[in-house]
Amino acid sequence: MAWIIQRATAIYLGLFLGYLLIHFTLAPPADHAALRAWVTQPLVSAGLLLFLPVLLAHAWVGIRDVLIDYVHTLGARVALLTLFAFAFLASGLWALKAIIAAGLGA
């Protein structure tokens, strides 16, 4: 299951990050208004909203693989997995709040 999640998320991440890299290289937002205008375009908003859980799922499976390989003490492994899970959730929700606030015109 983790194997297929990692590959399915990789395809979306590869495409979306390719778009982000090209967009921010060719047309980086000059100020807050430009950034907000970009984020609130419907396609960009939708792309970003999907990007957050997909990225965090990919990051979670990846860091889980690394911790399973290198951290053999069960307690330390569980503690680190919990720490990363909470940090990912907080980061994702914080970014989500920014996208929603921008969409509401805040």
Place this chain on the structure above:
Amino acid sequence: MQTTRPVFLDLWRIKLPATGIVSILHRISGVLMVLAIPAAAVLFHQALSGPDGFAAAAGFLASWPVRLALLVLAWGLLHHLFAGVRYLLLDLGIGLERAAARQSAWTAIVAALAVLVVLAVNLGVTL
């Protein structure tokens, strides 16, 4: 642990092939990006919060230590991207022969560095 598996530990003759280098760099670049996730979320939120927040985030990103970290992260993203495409192709059974696998490994390493140079020059011009 008892084992009958052959053990080869002649350090002068052990050499990590390009495929192994791509593999460990894929792992290192992934961990670096994972560690950057909270900071990225905070900066994204700050830049979207208003003109003052945008200026603060831009100012933070413009400092030299941060730009160096961004350069490392940009390399990490590019390497992870190219190596990831290579792994997806390998999963599809493309390029599994040893010579092809080593060739594509070098291609991933070099492509990431080449695009990084293009990005760095581009950003150096705009900043």
